[in-house]
Amino acid sequence: MAADYRPMWTELGMDLKAHDALLDALGKAYQDVFLSQKVRPEGMSYLDFVMSEVHGLRIKELNDARATGRKVVGTFCVFVPEEIVLAADAICVGLCAGAEFGFEEAEKLLPRNTCGLIKSAFGFKLTKVCPYTQSSDMVVGETTCDGKKKAYEIFKDIQPNVYIMEIPQMKNTADRQLFASEYWRFKEAVEKLTGVTITAERLKKAIITVNNKRKALHRLALLRATDPAPISGLDSLLINQVAFYDDPVRFTGAINKICDELEGRIKQNSGVAPKHTPRVLISGCPMSVPNWKLPLVIETSGAVIVGEESCVGERGQRNLVDEKPHTIEGEMEALIDRYFKIDCAVFTPNQDRTDHIISMAKEYKADGVIHYALQFCSPYTVESYLVEKELAKHGIPMLKIETDYSMEDVGQLKTRIEAFIETFRQPAWSH
Numbered sequence: 416m417a418a419d420y421r422p423m424w425t426e427l428g429m430d431l432k433a434h435d436a437l438l439d440a441l442g443k444a445y446q447d448v449f450l451s452q453k454v455r456p457e458g459m460s461y462l463d464f465v466m467s468e469v470h471g472l473r474i475k476e477l478n479d480a481r482a483t484g485r486k487v488v489g490t491f492c493v494f495v496p497e498e499i500v501l502a503a504d505a506i507c508v509g510l511c512a513g514a515e516f517g518f519e520e521a522e523k524l525l526p527r528n529t530c531g532l533i534k535s536a537f538g539f540k541l542t543k544v545c546p547y548t549q550s551s552d553m554v555v556g557e558t559t560c561d562g563k564k565k566a567y568e569i570f571k572d573i574q575p576n577v578y579i580m581e582i583p584q585m586k587n588t589a590d591r592q593l594f595a596s597e598y599w600r601f602k603e604a605v606e607k608l609t610g611v612t613i614t615a616e617r618l619k620k621a622i623i624t625v626n627n628k629r630k631a632l633h634r635l636a637l638l639r640a641t642d643p644a645p646i647s648g649l650d651s652l653l654i655n656q657v658a659f660y661d662d663p664v665r666f667t668g669a670i671n672k673i674c675d676e677l678e679g680r681i682k683q684n685s686g687v688a689p690k691h692t693p694r695v696l697i698s699g700c701p702m703s704v705p706n707w708k709l710p711l712v713i714e715t716s717g718a719v720i721v722g723e724e725s726c727v728g729e730r731g732q733r734n735l736v737d738e739k740p741h742t743i744e745g746e747m748e749a750l751i752d753r754y755f756k757i758d759c760a761v762f763t764p765n766q767d768r769t770d771h772i773i774s775m776a777k778e779y780k781a782d783g784v785i786h787y788a789l790q791f792c793s794p795y796t797v798e799s800y801l802v803e804k805e806l807a808k809h810g811i812p813m814l815k816i817e818t819d820y821s822m823e824d825v826g827q828l829k830t831r832i833e834a835f836i837e838t839f840r841q842p843a844w845s846h
């Protein structure tokens with residue numbers, strides 16, 4: 416980080432000593448995981464810069480915006496519509512955390528058998544190391560899994576301004592009505608927070624901005640269908656993670672540039688791994704920064720990751736909002752239509768998700784699927800049974816991984832993943 420941000424962090428009420436320890440660990444991990452990769456696209460230097468300033472320059476940008484009266488809205492879930500936030504001239508940031516930090520403090524408030532994602536959000540807040548949470552004027556929780564919805568009741572004690580959005584658990588007509596009414600209620604809450612009335616014109620602009628971001632991410636996803644893969648799964652995951660923090664217009668430009676570069680690589684038949692390298696699709700729980708453990712193990716075990724069926728990945732970013740409506744009612748309907756399609760495992764039944772995994776595996780020519788569930792995450796752990804059964808019908812092998820944020824099981828994971836990859840590795844003579 417170029418500048419001295421310590422006065423800014425102090426002003427945000429952060430614990431500088433704990434924060435130093437976090438940044439130190441993050442910097443080392445980033446060096447080992449990302450910068451040590453070979454033949455990275457040059458455009459990834461943008462992501463390297465963003466990550467080097469993720470608690471610095473980006474937070475300063477948020478601070479500067481807040482000084483002019485703009486608001487920051489923190490979220491934990493892709494059901495929160497970024498378009499509504501942007502339409503009110505506010506800034507949307509993801510707050511999910513992917514590190515085992517502050518767990519001891521978190522476990523004083525939450526049961527030990529709570530998933531790492533929830534514990535990490537609590538840990539970051541309790542140890543005062545997350546400048547995004549500290550900068551948020553509103554934090555949106557949602558009634559998705561039981562762990563989250565009950566945890567927000569406690570989170571309210573340590574974080575002011577928590578807003579709860581109700582998310583139904585089925586996709587029937589009555590559920591769609593509830594979902595729609597919750598989106599209208601959220602629009603009102605954001606208008607109240609910002610003092611900005613969301614007009615059709617404002618919302619249209621925001622819809623186009625977020626659609627463009629999704630189009631860039633989808634463009635990237637499609638390029639990964641090529642063999643040899645033009646970009647690693649680790650770098651692709653990082654891009655999807657940064658999508659939750661960065662300015663959407665700037666980010667979209669940077670990702671499109673990376674895609675241009677990848678198209679050049681594809682023309683030259685060059686990639687990050689040799690042709691015929693085993694190809695893996697990851698499916699399951701979202702992976703937040705700095706949760707890079709599983710992709711690192713996979714890509715250092717002789718495979719390349721070609722897609723993420725995850726909220727930090729294609730589940731979170733697919734499907735555009737219809738840009739045709741020009742009334743606020745029509746735009747809200749279009750927004751609700753798009754978001755109601757998200758096939759999170761908290762829904763029942765949830766056949767769409769399995770269908771999507773199968774179509775992704777085929778489209779990106781994956782040899783196998785690694786299903787990732789965070790320990791103690793019931794929705795994804797339970798759903799993995801049905802996913803595996805359906806995939807088997809299509810001849811797609813699947814390996815179930817249940818893990819947490821600790822590094823203790825890396826050796827064991829590597830053994831299992833290497834054995835899984837060997838089952839579909841093509842012998843060299845067959846190429």
Ligand code: BJ8
Pocket residue numbers: 491492493494530531532533559560561562563700701726757759760761789791792793794795
């Ligand atoms: S739309 S996946 S971002 S809820 S890992 S906290 S499910 S116990 S994160 Fe999610 Fe929204 Fe769904 Fe996506 Fe609970 Fe599981 Fe923990 Fe999870």
